[in-house]
Amino acid sequence: MVPAAGRGERLGPGAPKALRELGGVPLLVHAVRALARSRAVGLVVVAAPAEGVAEVIALLDSHGLDGKDIRVVAGGDTRQESVRLGLAAIPAEVGIVLVHDAARPLVPVEVVDAVAAAVRAGAEAVVPAVPLADTVKLVEPQSGGRPEPVLDTPDRSALRAVQTPQGFRRDVLAAAHERALTEPVAVTDDAGLVERFGGRVVVVPGHEEAFKVTRPLDLVLAEAVLARRRASDGF
Template sequence: MVPAAGRGERLGPGAPKALRELGGVPLLVHAVRALARSRAVGLVVVAAPPDGVAEVVGLLDSHGLDGKDVRVVAGGATRQESVRLGLAAIPADVPVVLVHDAARPLVPVEVVDAVAAAVKGGAGAVVPAVPLADTVKRVEPQPGGRPEPVLETPDRSSLRAVQTPQGFRRELLAEVHERALAEPELTVTDDAGMVEHFGGTVVVVPGHEEAFKVTRPLDLVLAEAVLARRRASDGF
């Protein structure tokens, strides 16, 4: 599943982030292809902007997707709502669900495979992640760009930067989204965080440095360079 109903304002005004182009192809198409390359994936559901479903259908139809079943549904006002609506479009007999950011267009297929395998192996919730390269400081936020006092320096060896796709047992993902409806004030940045909030266990598998999120203009420049290298080496 790919929730792609957001606008992604940090890339600047214009088209929704998922429809911005990378190497002449929208980020969303790259993300769907990344999932479709995995033999573990039989269906990809895209949660599109409610007013852009027909546009996204046409966009995906115009690009080859290796014969995989791709369905487009209307997403919601929040990522959480889009995932819930996308989940409702997945057949009830599908036991494993992967949730992937449209803004991570270059995730290698081995990461997708590893997440799916971990869920099939018995984990309820799985996230790919990479070690942090930078030292991290926890600070006391200050308004207006004022200097921020450092509160502590966490041990970097125990920290990970989480990526997607995140994998879940279908019934677990459905359960936490249902429970979240009773907590409208709940704010989480990913589905794994929702599982943690309700007391579930999340495990980590190795991610990949090329599965970074395209959020800012500089990320798009880096993604273009990675894509150009891939195309030169293997016709990606």
């Protein structure tokens, strides 16, 4: 599943983030292709902006995404709502669900495979992640650009930067989203939602090229990675 109904203002004004182009191809198309390359994936559900479902269907059709069942549904006002609506469009017999950010267009297929395999092996929830390269500070937030006092310096050896796709037993993910309807919680990813309601999340190795395109500089880096891939293997 690819929730892609957000606008992504941090990339600046213009088209929704998922429709920004990377190497002449929208980020969303790259993300869907990344999932579709995996033999573990049989269906891709895209949660599009409610007013843009027809546009997204036409976009995916125009880029020749053949060989996999790809469906587009109307997403919601939040990522969490889009995932819940996307879940409802997945056939009941599907027992494993991967949720992938449209803004992570370059995730290697081996990461997708590893996440799916870990769920198939018995994990309730799985996230790919990489070690942190930078020292991290816990601070007391201040308004107006004032200096922020440091409260703690966590040991980065035990910290990981989480990526997608995140994999779940379908019943575990669906139960977490249903519970969140009556017990709202502030989380930034689906694994966090499962974890908040008592589920067990495990980590598998991610990849440095599965970074999220959020700022203009990220797009420049993604262009460089894509150019290298095209030069080396015709990606």
